[in-house]
Amino acid sequence: MASIIxxxxxxxxxxxILLPVLAVLFYLYAVHxxxxxxxxxxxxxxxxxxxxxGTAYLTLLGGVYNTQYSASDMAPAFGVFNGMMPLLILxxxxxxxxxxxxQFHKFVNRQPDTQDINVKPQSLQLFNLREEAWRNVRTxxxxxxxxxxxxxxxxGVNICADQxxxxxxxxxxxxxSFDVRELTGAFSMDTTARTIFGLEVxxxxxxxxxxxxxxxxxxxxNFRSPLxxxxxxxxxxxxxxxxxxxxxxxxxxxxxxxxxxxxxxxLELRKTDGGKGRADLLQVMIDAHKESDDTGAEAPKVVxxxxxxxxxxxxANGIGFFSGGFDTVSITMSFxxxxxxxxxxxxxxAREEIIEAVGNKAEVDYDAVQKMPYLEMCVMxxxxxxxxxxxxxxxxxEDTELKSLTVPKGMVVGVPALAIHYxxxxxxxxxxxxxxxxxKEERGKRSQFDWLPFGAGPRNCIGMRLALLELKVGxxxxxxxxxxxxxxxxxxxxxxNKWKSFPTPTEPIRLRVEMAN
Ligand code: HEM
Numbered sequence: 104m105a106s107i108i109x110x111x112x113x114x115x116x117x118x119x120i121l122l123p124v125l126a127v128l129f130y131l132y133a134v135h136x137x138x139x140x141x142x143x144x145x146x147x148x149x150x151x152x153x154x155x156x157g158t159a160y161l162t163l164l165g166g167v168y169n170t171q172y173s174a175s176d177m178a179p180a181f182g183v184f185n186g187m188m189p190l191l192i193l194x195x196x197x198x199x200x201x202x203x204x205x206q207f208h209k210f211v212n213r214q215p216d217t218q219d220i221n222v223k224p225q226s227l228q229l230f231n232l233r234e235e236a237w238r239n240v241r242t243x244x245x246x247x248x249x250x251x252x253x254x255x256x257x258x259g260v261n262i263c264a265d266q267x268x269x270x271x272x273x274x275x276x277x278x279x280s281f282d283v284r285e286l287t288g289a290f291s292m293d294t295t296a297r298t299i300f301g302l303e304v305x306x307x308x309x310x311x312x313x314x315x316x317x318x319x320x321x322x323x324x325n326f327r328s329p330l331x332x333x334x335x336x337x338x339x340x341x342x343x344x345x346x347x348x349x350x351x352x353x354x355x356x357x358x359x360x361x362x363x364x365x366x367x368x369x370l371e372l373r374k375t376d377g378g379k380g381r382a383d384l385l386q387v388m389i390d391a392h393k394e395s396d397d398t399g400a401e402a403p404k405v406v407x408x409x410x411x412x413x414x415x416x417x418x419a420n421g422i423g424f425f426s427g428g429f430d431t432v433s434i435t436m437s438f439x440x441x442x443x444x445x446x447x448x449x450x451x452x453a454r455e456e457i458i459e460a461v462g463n464k465a466e467v468d469y470d471a472v473q474k475m476p477y478l479e480m481c482v483m484x485x486x487x488x489x490x491x492x493x494x495x496x497x498x499x500x501e502d503t504e505l506k507s508l509t510v511p512k513g514m515v516v517g518v519p520a521l522a523i524h525y526x527x528x529x530x531x532x533x534x535x536x537x538x539x540x541x542x543k544e545e546r547g548k549r550s551q552f553d554w555l556p557f558g559a560g561p562r563n564c565i566g567m568r569l570a571l572l573e574l575k576v577g578x579x580x581x582x583x584x585x586x587x588x589x590x591x592x593x594x595x596x597x598x599x600n601k602w603k604s605f606p607t608p609t610e611p612i613r614l615r616v617e618m619a620n
Contacts, residue, residue, distance in 0.1 A: 129154070132187075139189050140182030143508060147182055157184025159336065166601025168493055173533070174519060174526040180508060186336025188215070191516050194523055198505045199552040202497055202516055203560030206505075210497040211237060211562065215515055217339035222351040224359055227419035229565065230427065234500070238407030241565065244420060247387035248568050254469040255382035256298050260573055261466045263293040264580040270307050271585060271616055280590040280613040283437045287577070291433035292318065294573050299424050300369060301383035317361045321426050324353060324604070359422065366418040384424055388417045428566050431491045432573050434605055439485040439578055441612045442536045444587035445595065449538060453478050454619060457579045467579045475575060478582075480538035482574050486556035488536060489599075489606040493521035495558045520555040529553045585616040 110117055133154035140147055152158045161183065179195035193199060202210050212233045225231055229240055246252065267290040274281045289307040292315055296302040306315045325331060333341045334352040345351060369385060378386040391412050443450040460474035461467055495518040499510045510516065525533045529549070530540065539545065557564035564570070589595070590613060598609045
């Protein structure tokens, strides 16, 4: 058969030339990079990484949220491979201080540029921004969480808590148990919609409200999707294709289009009324460049240029705050209620403190929230046992010395928050719920990097103070009125589904209630 290109001049058949070329390319792309940790002098995990899949097979064996791992069982620094992407896992306290704080300017980004897909709204969200763009937007958004803003927001959180109490009330009369997550989910949905967008969605009465159905789908990532796996394992190769088709594996187009439409309507409305009297994050974002920086002494300062946010920035970060705030608060609150029900002594102590702080008012105002250190300790202990994010990520933006290690530019560093929280060397009886670990004195004895539910350093969770406020107001209102009880269908001890990326019980948390007095 006549070939299109005549290769007869070649001294050997083409296959014999192509084979070694392919072998060299395979070695360069899929084998040589697997020695990077050996070259750095960092141990692996004892099992060899495989070309293309790296050590991802470990995730298939151990799951994605596994409380059996403890930082003491791991080397303080070791290497794994997410597909072909090397990931340096660090739990050494001194190194964490370098990464999160001392050399933060070299670890500003959370993901390598190969995973940074330029598709809106993800690419404009604070969580995904990089370097200068991140600094500027973080500086502009920080005032949204100032004490004065949180003070204004507290009244709205109380209104949502009124609804939560009403929802619980039906279970007092029937003495039946209820699915805690359903109620905290509705509370958190109402609170988040109100505090971010100034919207009243009444999720408990109207669970099919389009806002709610879309919001629920936003975070329902499909880790079985082949495109998601290609994004995780070979992001560098996939990035141009994703961008060409304006596709982001973490985005559901219909969901972001829906929120885009909602935001357009809200922004239009605010143009007409000037946003007067609005105490929500959307208004703060619109006015971002005019706000002062009263964010509390503990908030790490970021030096960036405060600038007016564009319409696209406001939309992207409105959606980003929503996804960052909704499930996180709801999940944490459900675990806190579970442990309070399990331990009546702790519950009584928290209730006494709340009643003293609130006095004879029906609402829990901002000042009362500041007088509840024991309740805060209960929340902190809940977040230790069930951190929402099991790994905190940073990327080295230049070659960086960490103690005796040289971390090469572009390497991703993962901090195993979950394994650190379950480390017996850091926490005595780590599986037990003991709020007393968080007295001022006990906290002073510990490294600040032993407790990482909100990450650490200047790029920690921007919504931390709002989250704590919502949790404390919601829990205080429940405890003031009701006594939480376990029932025959309360599962003890709780088992977590290791295949979910967030802490999720294998069986729903079910509790009962009676009036507190
Ligand atoms: C219990 C509740 C919450 C938990 C456990 C939580 C946890 C986290 C964690 C672990 C991070 C990464 C921090 C790091 O890399 O060091 C983060 C980042 C972030 N969180 Fe939260 N979060 C919560 C609530 C919220 C709320 C209520 C909002 C907004 C209203 C929010 C918005 C964000 C944003 C925008 C970022 C990215 C910050 C940046 O890159 O500068 N989170 N959160």
